Amino acid sequence: MLAYRLILPLALVLALTTSSFAQPGTPVRGGQLNVGLDIDFLKFDPVNTGWATVPFFAIYDSLVLKHPETGQILPHLAESWKVSPDLRTFMFKLRPGVKFHNGKPFTAKEAAWFFETVRDRKSGHPWAFWFDLESATAPDDLTLVLKSKQPDPNLLDHAAHIYSGFPDPATRQQLGERYGQATAVGTGPFRFVEWVAGDRVVVDRVPDYQRRPVPYPKNHGPAYLDRIVYRYIADPAQRAIELEAGKVQLATGLQIQDILRLRSRSDLDIVTAPTPNLFFIGTNLDRPALKDVRVRQAMYIAIDREAIVKAVFGGLATPVYGWLTPVDPEYYRDAEKRYPRRDLTRAKALLAEAGWKDVELTLIGYTDPIHKQVMEIVQEQLGQIGMRVRVETVDRATALQRRIDGTMDLWLFMYYSQLGTDVAPIFVGPSIPRPNSNRWRNQTAWDLIAQAAHATTVEERRQKWTEIQKIVLEEVPVIPIATQLAVWGVRKEVRGFVPSRYGALYVNDIWLAK
Amino acid sequence: VARYLLRKLAMAVPAIFVVSIAVFAMLRLAPGDPVSYVVPIFAPEEVRQQMIEKLGLHRPIYLQYLYFVAAVSRGDFGLSITTGQDALGLVLKRLPATLALGFTALVLSLVIAVPLGAIGAVYRNSLVDQACSLVVLLSMAVPPFWLGLMLVLVFGLHFGWLPVSGADSWHGIVLPAVTLAAGGMALSARMMRTAMLEVLRQEYVTTARAKGLHERAVLFRHAMRNALIPVISVLGIRLGTLIGGAVIVETVFAWPGIGWLMVESIVRRDYPVVQVVSLLLAVTVIAGNLVADILYALADPRIRYEDGAAP
Numbered sequence: 001m002l003a004y005r006l007i008l009p010l011a012l013v014l015a016l017t018t019s020s021f022a023q024p025g026t027p028v029r030g031g032q033l034n035v036g037l038d039i040d041f042l043k044f045d046p047v048n049t050g051w052a053t054v055p056f057f058a059i060y061d062s063l064v065l066k067h068p069e070t071g072q073i074l075p076h077l078a079e080s081w082k083v084s085p086d087l088r089t090f091m092f093k094l095r096p097g098v099k100f101h102n103g104k105p106f107t108a109k110e111a112a113w114f115f116e117t118v119r120d121r122k123s124g125h126p127w128a129f130w131f132d133l134e135s136a137t138a139p140d141d142l143t144l145v146l147k148s149k150q151p152d153p154n155l156l157d158h159a160a161h162i163y164s165g166f167p168d169p170a171t172r173q174q175l176g177e178r179y180g181q182a183t184a185v186g187t188g189p190f191r192f193v194e195w196v197a198g199d200r201v202v203v204d205r206v207p208d209y210q211r212r213p214v215p216y217p218k219n220h221g222p223a224y225l226d227r228i229v230y231r232y233i234a235d236p237a238q239r240a241i242e243l244e245a246g247k248v249q250l251a252t253g254l255q256i257q258d259i260l261r262l263r264s265r266s267d268l269d270i271v272t273a274p275t276p277n278l279f280f281i282g283t284n285l286d287r288p289a290l291k292d293v294r295v296r297q298a299m300y301i302a303i304d305r306e307a308i309v310k311a312v313f314g315g316l317a318t319p320v321y322g323w324l325t326p327v328d329p330e331y332y333r334d335a336e337k338r339y340p341r342r343d344l345t346r347a348k349a350l351l352a353e354a355g356w357k358d359v360e361l362t363l364i365g366y367t368d369p370i371h372k373q374v375m376e377i378v379q380e381q382l383g384q385i386g387m388r389v390r391v392e393t394v395d396r397a398t399a400l401q402r403r404i405d406g407t408m409d410l411w412l413f414m415y416y417s418q419l420g421t422d423v424a425p426i427f428v429g430p431s432i433p434r435p436n437s438n439r440w441r442n443q444t445a446w447d448l449i450a451q452a453a454h455a456t457t458v459e460e461r462r463q464k465w466t467e468i469q470k471i472v473l474e475e476v477p478v479i480p481i482a483t484q485l486a487v488w489g490v491r492k493e494v495r496g497f498v499p500s501r502y503g504a505l506y507v508n509d510i511w512l513a514k
Numbered sequence: 515v516a517r518y519l520l521r522k523l524a525m526a527v528p529a530i531f532v533v534s535i536a537v538f539a540m541l542r543l544a545p546g547d548p549v550s551y552v553v554p555i556f557a558p559e560e561v562r563q564q565m566i567e568k569l570g571l572h573r574p575i576y577l578q579y580l581y582f583v584a585a586v587s588r589g590d591f592g593l594s595i596t597t598g599q600d601a602l603g604l605v606l607k608r609l610p611a612t613l614a615l616g617f618t619a620l621v622l623s624l625v626i627a628v629p630l631g632a633i634g635a636v637y638r639n640s641l642v643d644q645a646c647s648l649v650v651l652l653s654m655a656v657p658p659f660w661l662g663l664m665l666v667l668v669f670g671l672h673f674g675w676l677p678v679s680g681a682d683s684w685h686g687i688v689l690p691a692v693t694l695a696a697g698g699m700a701l702s703a704r705m706m707r708t709a710m711l712e713v714l715r716q717e718y719v720t721t722a723r724a725k726g727l728h729e730r731a732v733l734f735r736h737a738m739r740n741a742l743i744p745v746i747s748v749l750g751i752r753l754g755t756l757i758g759g760a761v762i763v764e765t766v767f768a769w770p771g772i773g774w775l776m777v778e779s780i781v782r783r784d785y786p787v788v789q790v791v792s793l794l795l796a797v798t799v800i801a802g803n804l805v806a807d808i809l810y811a812l813a814d815p816r817i818r819y820e821d822g823a824a825p
Contacts, residue, residue: 040778042552042596050552124561126554181598197597197604198778199770233768234778237663238679242768244671245678397546397783400555425556434562435555 031512038253045180048124060165060186068500087151108138224511256314273499296476298350330465365412403437440477592786601786612771623699631706654700750806754799
C-alpha cells in the first residue's frame with residue numbers, strides 16, 4: 001500500500017504539466033483515423049440501446065449541440081428555436097435540404113416521429129428525460145414543436161444529448177429490432193459501414209454533408225477524414241501500445257502508468273478536459289450496519305480523496321465532496337467545507353457513537369485496474385478507523401445483478417451525466433432496487449429533484465439543487481470520491497481534435513497532417 | 515479403421531451433450547444476465563420484461579435447454595444478443611483466424627521443441643543440455659499474457675519490426691504465434707528429450723552404432739524417428755488446447771479469433787455466442803483426440819486398430 005505514496009511526486013509533476021492542446025495548420029482532406037476506445041459498442045440506435053458510444057456523434061446529428069469547451073448550446077439540425085415563457089413549448093426551425101444517408105429527406109416529420117417514439121416509456125429509450133414530453137408535432141416540413149407536460153429548463157440540453165440523434169424512421173421500422181445492429185442510418189457527417197462485434201465500427205465520410213456555419217464545429221461542410229475506424233481495445237495497456245505504435249491515432253481510457261510513459265514521447269500528446277463524471281461509493285441502505293448516518297459520515301471523513309486522486313489517477317482527477325461535480329453549473333461549492341477533509345479521530349468517534357460492531361462490509365467494483373486500485377485504498381483507509389472491508393471485483397453484469405439483489409454493502413461506481421437530474425434515480429426515489437440500488441428513501445430529496453427539473457428560472461433551479469446537495473451531505477447516501485478528467489492520447493498527425501467536457505467526440509474538424 | 519472412427523464418433527455425441535448442458539447451465543447460473551446488459555438501468559420494468567420474454571429467459575432452465583437443442587437440431591444456433599447477428603455465422607467468421615494462429619503456433623512449437631529436446635538428450639547433463647532446459651523452463655514458467663506484452667514492447671514498439679496487434683498483415687501472426695507456442699513448445703521439448711533418452715538406450719540403437727553407421731544416421735534414422743512417436747501422438751490433443759489457450763493470447767494481441775470473441779461474449783452474457791464457441795471447442799478437442807489416435811498409428815506401424823479396442 002505504499003505504492004500510492006511513492007507515485008506522488010510523479011503524479012504531481014504530471015498534474016502540473018497537463019496542458020491545453022494546440023493543433024496548428026491548414027486542414028487537408030483524406031485519410032483514415034483509427035480511434036482506440038475503452039468501451040465496447042452496443043446497438044447503434046438512439047431510440048433503444050443500453051449505451052451510446054462515440055460513433056453516434058459521427059452517424060447521427062441532433063437538433064442542437066453543446067460546445068465541447070463552453071457548454072453553449074449551438075444550432076445543428078435546428079437553425080433556430082423559440083421557447084415559451086413557461087418553458088413548456090419549444091419551437092424549432094430546421095435546416096432545409098438535410099438528407100439521411102440513404103438519400104431520404106430529413107424534415108420536421110421525421111424529427112417529430114423520433115420524439116413521439118422516445119416519449120413512450122416502452123420505446124426502450126435509455127434515459128427518462130423524454131418521458132415528460134406531451135407531444136411532438138410538425139406543422140410544416142421545417143417546423144418542429146415540442147410540448148412538455150411540465151416546465152423543462154433542461155430540454156435543450158437533452159436535445160443535444162448523444163441519445164437524441166435522429167435515425168431514419170423508415171429504415172428503423174423496416175429492420176425492427178435489428179436496427180442499429182445490421183445498419184444505422186442517420187444524418188451525420190459519416191455513414192455507417194460495418195460493425196465487427198467486439199472489435200470495431202467503421203464509418204465513411206458523407207460527401208455532400210452541409211450544415212450552417214456555427215462557432216463549433218468550424219468545418220460545416222463534409223468531414224476532412226475519408227474514414228474512421230473506432231476500435232474497442234479492452235486492455236488499457238494494449239490501447240497505449242497501439243497508440244505508441246501508431247495503430248490508433250487517438251485513444252482514451254489510458255492508465256496512469258501508461259500516461260507517464262506516453263508523455264515522454266515526442267510523437268504524441270496527452271490531452272485532458274474536465275468532465276461531469278463522478279467516482280463514488282454507493283451504499284446499500286437496507287443493510288443494518290449502514291443505516292446509522294454516523295457510520296456513513298465516519299466513512300465520508302475517513303477517506304483521503306486527495307491520496308486516491310494522486311495515486312490512482314495520477315493527478316488527472318479532482319477530489320469531490322458533494323453529489324455534483326465542479327463542472328456542473330449547480331455544483332454546491334460549500335460542500336467542501338461541510339466536513340473536514342480527513343479526520344480519523346472524529347471518524348472513530350462517530351463510529352463509537354453509532355455503537356459500531358465489528359461487521360465486515362463487502363465492497364464491489366469492476367475488474368478494472370482503476371476500480372481495483374481505488375477499492376484497495378478505500379479498504380486500507382476504512383481499516384484505519386476499524387472498519388473491515390472485503391473487496392470483490394466482478395464484471396459489469398454481475399455488479400449490476402448484485403446491486404439489484406442487494407448482495408453487497410458498498411459499490412464503487414462511476415457515472416457520467418451532464419445533468420444531476422438524469423442520474424438521481426440511481427440513488428433515490430421510489431423505484432427500488434432498479435434503478436435506485438442505493439435504496440435511499442428520502443421523499444424530500446426526491447421531491448426537490450423533481451422541482452429542480454422543472455424550475456422555470458436559473459435561480460430557482462440552483463436553489464433547489466443547493467438544498468438537495470445539503471441533504472445529501474447530511475445523509476451521506478453516497479460517498480463521493482473524485483471526478484476524473486477525460487484523458488486522450490493524441491498522435492501529432494491528428495489535428496482539429498477538441499476534447500469535450502461532455503463526453504462528445506465531434507469529428508468534423510478532425511484532419512490528419514501528411 | 516472406419517469402424518473404429520465411427521465408434522469414436524458415436525462416443526463423441528454424449529460428450530458434446532454433456533458439454534452443452536454444462537455450459538448452458540453455468541452461463542445461466544452465473545450472476546448477471548444479458549438483459550441487464552442490453553436494457554439500460556433507467557428503462558421501465560415493462561421494457562425489461564419484454565426483453566426477458568423475447569430471449570426466453572422467463573422459462574425454466576431445462577425448458578430453455580430443450581428449446582436450444584430443438585433449435586440446434588434445425589441448424590439454428592440463435593442470434594447474438596448484443597449484435598443481432600447469427601451466432602454461428604459470427605463464430606465461423608472468426609474461426610479461420612484462430613485456426614491459423616493455432617496451426618502456426620503448433621508448427622512453430624514443434625520446429626523449436628524437437629531439436630531442442632533431441633539436442634538436450636544427445637548432450638545430456640552437459641552445459642548445452644542445461645541451456646536447453648533453461649529455455650524450456652522459462653517458456654513453461656512465463657505466463658502468456660506477460661510474455662505477449664514483453665514481445666510487443668520489444669519487437670513491436672522498441673524495434674518496430676512486427677505489428678503490435680491485429681491480423682491486418684501476414685506478419686501480424688508472428689508475435690501471437692510465438693506467445694501461444696511457448697508453453698506447448700516446452701511440453702513437447704521435455705517429452706522429446708525424455709523419449710530420445712529412452713530410445714538412445716535401446717538395443718537397436720547400440721546395434722546400429724555397432725554396425726558402424728555414422729552417428730548422424732543413428733540419431734536421425736533410428737533414434738529420432740522413434741522418439742517422435744509420443745510427441746506426435748499428443749499433437750491432436752494439443753491442437754484442442756492451443757485453440758482453447760488462444761483465449762488469452764487473442765485478447766492480448768487483439769487477434770480477431772474465437773477466443774477473443776468468447777471472452778467478450780462471456781462478459782456481455784451473450785449466451786448464444788458463448789454456446790456456439792463452447793460447442794466448437796468441445797468438437798475440436800474430441801476431433802483432436804481422434805487425430806492423435808490416427809497419428810499414433812501412422813507414426814508407429816506396429817500399432818493397429820484392433821476390433822473393439824482403442825490402439
